[in-house]
Amino acid sequence: MEIKNLQENWDLVVIGGGITGAGIFREATRMGLNVLLVDRMDFAWGTSSRSTKLVHGGLRYLKDGHLLLTKASVEERERMLREAPGLVEQVGFLMPVYRGTSPGKWSLDIGLLLYDLMAREKQHQFYDTRDFSALTPHLKRKGLAGGFRFFDAQTDDARLVLRLINEAVASGGCALNYTAAREILRNGDGKVTGILIEDTETLEKKTISTCAVINATGAWGEELHPSPDKKRHLRPLRGSHIVFSSSVIPIDRAVTMVHPADNRPVFAIPWEGAVLVGTTDVDYREDIQKEPSITKEETSYLLEAINTFFPSLDVSADNCISTFAGIRPVLSEGKLSPSEESRDYVVWKDKGLVTVTGGKLTTFRKMAWDTLKAAKPFLPPVRFTGRRDPVFFPVPDTIPKEDFGLSAEIWRRLYGRYGKAADELVKTAATADLTTIPGTFTLWAELPFTAKHEQVKHLSDLLLRRVRIGLLTPMGGKEYIKRIQKLCESSLPWDRKRWKQEIRDYLDLWRQSYSIPGREK
Ligand SMILES: Cc1cc2nc3c(=O)[nH]c(=O)nc-3n(C[C@H](O)[C@H](O)[C@H](O)COP(=O)(O)OP(=O)(O)OC[C@H]3O[C@@H](n4cnc5c(N)ncnc54)[C@H](O)[C@@H]3O)c2cc1C
Incomplete structure (x- = not known):
């Protein structure tokens, strides 16, 4: 969606489309709030696609005495x-x-x-x-x-983020990638009234009104909300x-x-x-x-x-x-060694701006509740969702009658990653694409489906986060690029020049940030 067509009034704007922002977005839409989520890069571009991918208690936190963090x-x-x-x-x-x-x-x-x-x-x-x-x-x-x-x-961390975002959008929320929060707007009393956003591709700007803003920008949190504790900053x-x-x-x-x-x-x-x-x-x-x-x-x-x-x-x-x-x-105050620093999260409040940063992929839901509770005085009256309610839409736990020759294991993986949309993914795929990309569990059919339905703006979005073949195949999947282009040409409205540029940019990025340093490229 172009931001000029975006509605102007929102109950809540969430900045940051990592796991923290996605969890808050999902919970807020379940409460019936009218919510906009923006990320200045791609969804899950930050730490949430670069974790160890564990959903875990964390034995080392237990060793350090963080019993409550481990239990949660x-x-x-x-x-x-x-x-x-x-x-x-x-x-x-x-x-x-x-x-x-x-x-x-x-x-x-x-x-x-x-x-x-x-x-x-x-x-x-x-x-x-x-x-x-x-x-x-x-x-x-x-x-x-x-x-x-x-x-x-x-888990697959990026797909966990995407499933939350997709289901929040299905519940009425709006999520935009490549859209940056540039400024938090306030009235004379300092209360948040709106936000200035910018489409980072077209550089178009727009001012929108909102009752509250949640800043879930992780390591970038202090750009929008400096730490209230002068001695402790994000490290x-x-x-x-x-x-x-x-x-x-x-x-x-x-x-x-x-x-x-x-x-x-x-x-x-x-x-x-x-x-x-x-x-x-x-x-x-x-x-x-x-x-x-x-x-x-x-x-x-x-x-x-x-x-x-x-x-x-x-x-x-x-x-x-x-x-x-x-x-x-x-x-941090910067006195401890990196591994001694606490992994817990913090929530800061400032008249309608609530910042949440730190924590873990695993505890996204707890972080979402604590953050929404902090924002509650500024939000329209809503009933909080029950803490025992499932956060995800349920998916079938058996394979469909028409299984298209796919095993129960593959169906389970697809439902996990795409929710109910897995049915359409398979139904609309060519039979030849219902096979896995060598060395991975990813089906070829996932590529055109996600390219069409999940706001893919660049080839790197597709190969590094919608599917993970940029991490799982040699040279970022270079040898498959021609087949990927052919498969996705109708889903991505790029001419030949743009495809060439996207491929070049993706491979440059891969060499710079996803290859082994010093190895011959
Ligand atoms: C190496 C490593 C391994 C880890 N392993 C695990 C693990 O196995 N299990 C676990 O539970 N946790 C793990 N964690 C912790 C977990 O990954 C993080 O806590 C989590 O991903 C942070 O998510 P986030 O949404 O807060 O931040 P991010 O994922 O970084 O998202 C912040 C987003 O904000 C966006 N943004 C920034 N500024 C703006 C702006 N002005 N406007 C719009 N958008 C903006 C960024 O583009 C980014 O997408 C690990 C962390 C690291 C570093």
């Missing part, structure tokens, strides 16, 4: 597993125990017991050395004293990952590795047919407006973890598929 996260994990099959799925974790290292077997056992209690189910189990090695055959054997198996959950921390093919790191459960250099947990996690290794945790000192990328030092750090724990695999930068990096905002 475990409850949300359990709820999302029930509500969003195919989008949020259980993943097994293995945690090896080595003689003479910390944390030892007993403290891990207690931590995992607490974790189980929070989920109200006994899930973890200890295996002796022989049985544990059988679970993960390539793991370093020297000093191994057995290990634990437990469960958490994982951007970068976390990076490397993606390997599952033939390079053949694991079928996630493995927790305690990094030999600093004792931080680093994960190797099977995801969408590949394996993610991450994350790092370092101060981000570059220009925060640019796409972050992994550095050589972070690459070496992650490779050191993998090669310490899987020495026989001889993993190197040469056999990685891609990399990605995200920025985590933490409210």
Whole structure:
């Protein structure tokens, strides 16, 4: 939609189309509010497409004494597993125990017991050395004293954001990507009355009226709302990952590795047919407006973890598929090391402007409620939704009568990612496109469908966030670009010159921010 056609009065404007903004947008539309969401880049362009993709309690938060954060996260994990099959799925974790290292077997056992209690189910189990090695055959054997198996959950972070946005739009909300909030407008008493937005592609501007504004811009939060606490500001921390093919790191459960250099947990996690290794945790000192990328030092750090724990695999930068990096905002006085900083979120209020930043993908719903509660005095009278109500529209839990030859697993994945729209995606697809793109679980048919229905403005939106083949296939899927163009030509109204430019821009961006630094391109 062009912003000149946008209606002028809104109950609420949400700035930021990451998981935080998307969760608030979804909850606010469920309450019947008239809500506009804007993102100056693409939906999920920020940290919400660059996370470790876990929907988890976070054992390390337990270790640091953040019991309530862990408990809230475990409850949300359990709820999302029930509500969003195919989008949020259980993943097994293995945690090896080595003689003479910390944390030892007993403290891990207690931590995992607490974790189980929070989920109200006994899930973890200890295996002796022989049985544990059988679970993960390539793991370093020297000093191994057995290990634990437990469960958490994982998702496709960008698709989680998109499902929330799509369902909020279906409930009457309006969401615009490539639309920036430039200024918060106030009356003489300082109360928020509106907002100035700008289409970042056409540079067209528009002033709109609103009762309240929620600033959910993550690491960019202080651009619109400076911290009310002069001593504590948002400290951007970068976390990076490397993606390997599952033939390079053949694991079928996630493995927790305690990094030999600093004792931080680093994960190797099977995801969408590949394996993610991450994350790092370092101060981000570059220009925060640019796409972050992994550095050589972070690459070496992650490779050191993998090669310490899987020495026989001889993993190197040469056999990685891609990399990605995200920025985590933490409210800080700057005195602690990055990994010691709290991962909890903060909510600031200022006469109709409410800012929420920090936190986790996993707790988006709790963050949405707390933020909407803070905005309530400025909103039209509404009834808050029940906290036990499902946030997602229900989807069938069985395959349709006409299954188009797709397995139950594929239907589950499609319903999880596209909600009810999965039926139309499959019905309108050519039979040849109901097959997977090599090395991924993505169907070719997802490309033209999402290109047509999900506000794709650039090729990078399509390949990095609507589907994830930019992360999952070598060179960002370069070898498939011609087929992708052919498939999507009718969904994307681009002439040949524009396609050429989009392809060039996408591959340049991929080399700059998603490849391994220093490797021959
Ligand atoms: C490396 C890493 C791994 C992580 N792993 C996990 C994990 O496994 N599980 C988990 O639960 N959490 C994880 N997290 C935390 C989680 O990813 C973040 O808390 C979450 O993604 C933040 O979402 P957000 O919506 O607040 O911010 P973002 O996703 O960054 O969204 C902010 C949006 O605001 C937009 N914006 C900025 N300024 C403007 C403006 N002026 N106008 C309009 N739009 C604007 C940006 O374009 C952006 O899209 C991880 C974080 C990092 C860094």
